[in-house]
Amino acid sequence: MAELSPVLKQATPVVAARGEGAHIYDEDGRRYLDFTAGIGVTSTGHCHPRVVAAAQEQVATLIHGQYTTVMHRPLLRLTERLGGVLPAGLDRLFYVNSGSEAVEAALRLARQATGRQNAIVFQGSFHGRTMGAASLTTSGTKIRAGIGPLVPGVVVAPFPYAYRLGMSEEDAVAYALREFDELLITVTSPLDTAAVFIEPVLGEGGYVPAPDAFLQGLRERADAHGFLLVADEVQTGFGRTGTFWGHEPSGIVPDIVITAKGLASGFPLSAIAAPEALMAKAWPGSQGGTYGGNAVSCAAALATLDVIEEEGLVDNAARMGERLRQGLEKVAQASPLIGDVRGRGLMLASEFTSGGRPDAAAALRAQQAAVRHGLLLLTCGPAGNVVRMIPPLVVDGDQVDAALTAWEASVAEASA
Numbered sequence: 001m002a003e004l005s006p007v008l009k010q011a012t013p014v015v016a017a018r019g020e021g022a023h024i025y026d027e028d029g030r031r032y033l034d035f036t037a038g039i040g041v042t043s044t045g046h047c048h049p050r051v052v053a054a055a056q057e058q059v060a061t062l063i064h065g066q067y068t069t070v071m072h073r074p075l076l077r078l079t080e081r082l083g084g085v086l087p088a089g090l091d092r093l094f095y096v097n098s099g100s101e102a103v104e105a106a107l108r109l110a111r112q113a114t115g116r117q118n119a120i121v122f123q124g125s126f127h128g129r130t131m132g133a134a135s136l137t138t139s140g141t142k143i144r145a146g147i148g149p150l151v152p153g154v155v156v157a158p159f160p161y162a163y164r165l166g167m168s169e170e171d172a173v174a175y176a177l178r179e180f181d182e183l184l185i186t187v188t189s190p191l192d193t194a195a196v197f198i199e200p201v202l203g204e205g206g207y208v209p210a211p212d213a214f215l216q217g218l219r220e221r222a223d224a225h226g227f228l229l230v231a232d233e234v235q236t237g238f239g240r241t242g243t244f245w246g247h248e249p250s251g252i253v254p255d256i257v258i259t260a261k262g263l264a265s266g267f268p269l270s271a272i273a274a275p276e277a278l279m280a281k282a283w284p285g286s287q288g289g290t291y292g293g294n295a296v297s298c299a300a301a302l303a304t305l306d307v308i309e310e311e312g313l314v315d316n317a318a319r320m321g322e323r324l325r326q327g328l329e330k331v332a333q334a335s336p337l338i339g340d341v342r343g344r345g346l347m348l349a350s351e352f353t354s355g356g357r358p359d360a361a362a363a364l365r366a367q368q369a370a371v372r373h374g375l376l377l378l379t380c381g382p383a384g385n386v387v388r389m390i391p392p393l394v395v396d397g398d399q400v401d402a403a404l405t406a407w408e409a410s411v412a413e414a415s416a
Helices: 049-059 073-082 099-114 131-135 169-186 212-225 295-310 313-333 360-372 397-415
Strands: 016-020 023-026 031-034 092-096 118-122 154-157 193-198 228-232 256-259 270-274 338-344 347-354 378-380 386-389
Touching: 031 397, 049 295, 073 092, 073 295, 092 099, 099 131, 099 193, 099 228, 099 256, 099 270, 154 169, 169 212, 193 212, 212 228, 295 313, 313 338, 313 347, 313 397, 347 360, 360 378, 360 386, 360 397
Parallel strands: 118 154, 118 193, 193 228, 228 256
Antiparallel strands: 016 023, 023 031, 092 270, 256 270, 338 347, 347 386, 378 386
């Protein structure tokens, strides 16, 4: 009898039978608040009627039309619609299936467009598990270990993680930019540097927002030295942070945006966006793939955009995120185990510490206790000591309050 790989570890014991909105139901009919959203994927909630209807209609019409062989209308419509939400000037798109594939495509484009080799990433970054994407990932050695040699030319810079550094945000930004400048004169010449890849909020690295001043500093340096600034919006995009894109509050415009996860409400679809002049520098044959731009996924993405706009989900993420943050901070104030609460919009986390050091065991106890209280959560962070909350963007106030009640009880259990 075949079974799943033994290295696949389940975060919860739940066997999901169905999902609806912010809830998952197991095979016994027990209901759970799903504050994992498939790791930020089910942006419009489980089985949103508009998304379901769009996918069902498309399945009966055309399931797949390989888009370098034939073109199909859902892809053309999606490209046009994305033009209305992408940063100004990023008017050319290339579609693939996953965040990792999109990261690989962005790295390939950056190298080909600039004629340079090196890429700068940041401590705690997560960009994927395929070889190129894993080479850019520093959120934990488990992604990189045992598969070397990795893709060369990757340089790691400090991230302004103020809590870990024991600094104010302003001092952390100043420190990280100084160290970035030091790398440019000691490790990777600007003339060898193709791009800087950054998540507007570290994902697997612990849900640490990149301060606006830091993103602005990177934009200034990219402009001064002629390398590209790549915003990995795989997890932060499509309203997750309370703005449509996670980088928006900084006022910068990246050279390349990578999007996936919430783009199609659970259907596999990802993309990179860049200006026409930049995308045209990709070498012939360097972009392609069998399943990229799948018709059903594109139909789901179009419905996702409709729902986000018509139901005001970006604003809802901001409002519900603030409500959730305030509740998390109250729980943290009452618990000596939680040292920091942070994030943006509906991308929030609590960091567990003990004696000034990461306490992964306490984080896991709280996460597992939450399951017993009907709340599904995930851990993250290099040390595994951060519990994150990523509810769907449709979450309402009553559901946020119910989650906070369950979380308060779970933290109390973890502290006992």
